[in-house]
Amino acid sequence: MDPWEAASIRGHRTEIVQSLRVQDVRAYMIQEGVMDPEHFEDIECERTRASKVERFLDILATRGPRAFPVFLTALEDFGYPHLADMLLRAPTDVDGCLGGVVLLEDTIAKCRENLKKRYLCEYGWIQPIPWNPAFRLHLDEVYTNLAIVEGKRRSVSADCMEKSYSFQEEWLFDDGPSCVLVEGPAGIGKTMLCHKIAYDWAQGTIHSLKKFKLVFLVEMNKISFPSMKDVIVKIIAADESGSDEVEAIWDFVSSNPEQILVIMDGLDEVRSPHKAKMAESFSKSPLRRAFSLITTRPESNCPLLRSCDKAYILEGHTAESLSKFIKRYFREDRASADGLLQRIRSNTPLSGIALNPLNAVFLCALWEDNQGALPATLTQLYSTLIECLVRRYFERIGQPCSEAELVLADVRNVLVTLGQVAFKGLEENRMVFQEPELEDIPNLIHVGLLAQDTWARRLSQRPWRFLHKTIQEYLTAYYLAESEQGFTVEQFAKVIPNPDMYMVCIFLAGLLKDRAHYFFETWTEVRDKSELANNLCLSCLYECAPHSELVEIVLPSFVDDGSFDVTTKLK
Numbered sequence: 001m002d003p004w005e006a007a008s009i010r011g012h013r014t015e016i017v018q019s020l021r022v023q024d025v026r027a028y029m030i031q032e033g034v035m036d037p038e039h040f041e042d043i044e045c046e047r048t049r050a051s052k053v054e055r056f057l058d059i060l061a062t063r064g065p066r067a068f069p070v071f072l073t074a075l076e077d078f079g080y081p082h083l084a085d086m087l088l089r090a091p092t093d094v095d096g097c098l099g100g101v102v103l104l105e106d107t108i109a110k111c112r113e114n115l116k117k118r119y120l121c122e123y124g125w126i127q128p129i130p131w132n133p134a135f136r137l138h139l140d141e142v143y144t145n146l147a148i149v150e151g152k153r154r155s156v157s158a159d160c161m162e163k164s165y166s167f168q169e170e171w172l173f174d175d176g177p178s179c180v181l182v183e184g185p186a187g188i189g190k191t192m193l194c195h196k197i198a199y200d201w202a203q204g205t206i207h208s209l210k211k212f213k214l215v216f217l218v219e220m221n222k223i224s225f226p227s228m229k230d231v232i233v234k235i236i237a238a239d240e241s242g243s244d245e246v247e248a249i250w251d252f253v254s255s256n257p258e259q260i261l262v263i264m265d266g267l268d269e270v271r272s273p274h275k276a277k278m279a280e281s282f283s284k285s286p287l288r289r290a291f292s293l294i295t296t297r298p299e300s301n302c303p304l305l306r307s308c309d310k311a312y313i314l315e316g317h318t319a320e321s322l323s324k325f326i327k328r329y330f331r332e333d334r335a336s337a338d339g340l341l342q343r344i345r346s347n348t349p350l351s352g353i354a355l356n357p358l359n360a361v362f363l364c365a366l367w368e369d370n371q372g373a374l375p376a377t378l379t380q381l382y383s384t385l386i387e388c389l390v391r392r393y394f395e396r397i398g399q400p401c402s403e404a405e406l407v408l409a410d411v412r413n414v415l416v417t418l419g420q421v422a423f424k425g426l427e428e429n430r431m432v433f434q435e436p437e438l439e440d441i442p443n444l445i446h447v448g449l450l451a452q453d454t455w456a457r458r459l460s461q462r463p464w465r466f467l468h469k470t471i472q473e474y475l476t477a478y479y480l481a482e483s484e485q486g487f488t489v490e491q492f493a494k495v496i497p498n499p500d501m502y503m504v505c506i507f508l509a510g511l512l513k514d515r516a517h518y519f520f521e522t523w524t525e526v527r528d529k530s531e532l533a534n535n536l537c538l539s540c541l542y543e544c545a546p547h548s549e550l551v552e553i554v555l556p557s558f559v560d561d562g563s564f565d566v567t568t569k570l571k
Contacts, residue, residue, distance in 0.1 A: 005068040006061060008087050016083055017053045025074040034063050034070045045284065058286070061255045107245050108252055111236060112214055116202035118238075119217070123195035137328065139196045172197075172310070173208040173261070173291060179307050182295045184314030186470045186503050187358030190295035193314065194265040197293070201261070212261040212291070214253065221269035221431045221465075228278075228285040232262075257290035267296040267304065268500070269469070271429035279304040297502070298532075316355040325357075329364040340367045349376060349542075358468060379510025379543045382474040386415075386449070393447040412482060414441050418449070419479025422472045423486070429500065431472060432463045449475070470503060477507035487515075492522040497533075505536055510543030520550050524557040 009016070022043055029035040039059050046052045060067050068087075075084040125136045172180050184190050198217045201209040209215075216235050223231055229250060236246050253260050270278055282288055282304055294308065317325065323341055330337035340363065344354045353359045359378070362385050367374060369388050375381040390411055417440050425431060438450075449471055450464045466472040480486035480495070495501040495508070496519075509516055519540070527533045537554055544550055 022052045022056045024078045028074045032070045119198040119202040123199045178309040179292045180310045181308035182312045187356045188314045188316050189357045194263050213259040215261040217263045220266040227281045254286040260290040262292045264294045275302040389448040416483045419475040422475040431465045473503040474507045476504045481511040493526050509540035516544045520553045
């Protein structure tokens with residue numbers, strides 16, 4: 001629809017809304033291929049005749065160059081010739097309407113440039129090690145590959161995957177508007193993928209991204225959900241756009257969804273009570289006809305996932321990409337790079353841990369910091385990481401610190417307090433905390449376990465977030481393992497069946513050590529028979545290895561029906 005046609009409809013919109021009944025032109029618009037039955041299903045969701053016409057006109061504006069002449073014919077043939085004549089005459093304020101088109105284009109261009117500046121500034125480089133601000137890596141240096149899975153299937157096992165490919169962003173956006181799901185476990189690089197797409201759009205380097213006039217990256221753990229409109233408006237308003245500009249941009253988004261990309265990062269971090277409301281809001285929003293990319297952990301369960309058209313699984317590092325990353329990390333110390341690679345290749349459990357990009361960063365840091373000593377399990381990795389952070393914090397402030405194995409004992413009470421805060425956050429599915437919530441641990445704020453977003457520094461109330469959600473999950477497990485309030489069968493029974501506590505359970509099993517039998521005895525009582533629950537138990541057993549008595553506790557509870565070969569997996 002050209003600017004004059006759009007201006008004519010806009011100038012006579014009130015008269016059209018007052019007179020038209022959408023059902024009178026429905027069949028003809030579908031017959032001519034200008035609109036689809038799905039569009040009218042959407043329109044029928046509106047409650048009043050007038051709101052249905054409003055929705056019809058919004059969709060009509062997005063349907064291409066034939067939309068206006070076909071609509072005119074429909075009006076002439078189905079009882080509204082006076083409206084057709086009116087639209088063929090220039091509206092009294094056509095110059096103002098056309099001027100409004102130019103003004104809107106300027107407003108959209110300004111919004112686009114503001115978004116690009118933000119993405120280029122915030123997402124181009126990352127600082128992976130909290131105690132080494134001088135060490136930065138470009139996103140291109142830590143990129144990981146995707147595995148393609150068939151159709152809409154989610155949380156599939158490896159034998160259901162078609163093939164592994166090195167990821168190319170063009171695959172996500174080559175087709176028409178669709179909803180794309182990207183799954184992956186904790187720390188695998190989902191957020192990095194989202195940042196990479198936003199960054200590449202801002203740079204204009206990926207052809208398939210150039211068709212999007214606006215790209216909105218929504219970090220799901222930062223927001224509440226009155227409506228999807230409120231979410232997008234908040235992103236637009238962050239660049240200090242006026243209220244009229246914000247509404248104009250939203251009108252553009254509503255009328256041109258095929259030119260919009262919405263990236264929703266961390267759907268699993270939406271608070272459970274809000275997931276259904278958020279899915280309903282999205283389904284009624286114009287954004288459902290836009291391109292959308294959703295990332296989540298595999299254990300997430302949200303109604304919105306049922307509408308995804310494509311599914312991908314992030315696998316993490318390949319052997320080649322891991323080697324390149326480690327060599328970049330130790331770019332000035334090739335001997336350290338070769339030594340770490342040799343250790344990883346010769347240690348099967350360690351090689352599995354290193355495939356996760358976040359773990360690979362931590363392994364590099366600990367290899368450098370601990371003179372070649374490396375952990376054997378995920379729990380040991382995070383325990384050693386926190387020991388390192390605490391020790392370096394004491395060094396910075398000039399206070400003596402004990403040997404590594406005593407560091408956690410030195411700050412045990414403070415870590416338990418922080419763990420209690422972390423646990424409360426996970427129960428409420430949030431990672432952001434206000435300073436008053438951390439007033440009992442003022443010194444630990446600066447250790448490196450918590451960080452502030454760039455945007456937060458401009459606020460009088462400065463919220464903090466954990467460096468990564470897995471840090472929050474480790475500290476939650478630490479609280480459950482080390483405090484009287486946490487170390488109870490009742491608490492274990494609450495977290496074990498909760499899919500949002502999957503990583504907490506893995507860390508908890510590793511931290512309990514000789515007391516882990518309490519955890520596994522509880523697991524046998526509260527587990528369901530899903531493969532997810534079985535895999536969780538096996539992961540927890542590995543964190544406690546070698547403890548054959550724990551295997552004896554859980555073995556009778558497994559259902560070995562052929563689809564889950566427990567004997568092989570335990571070996």
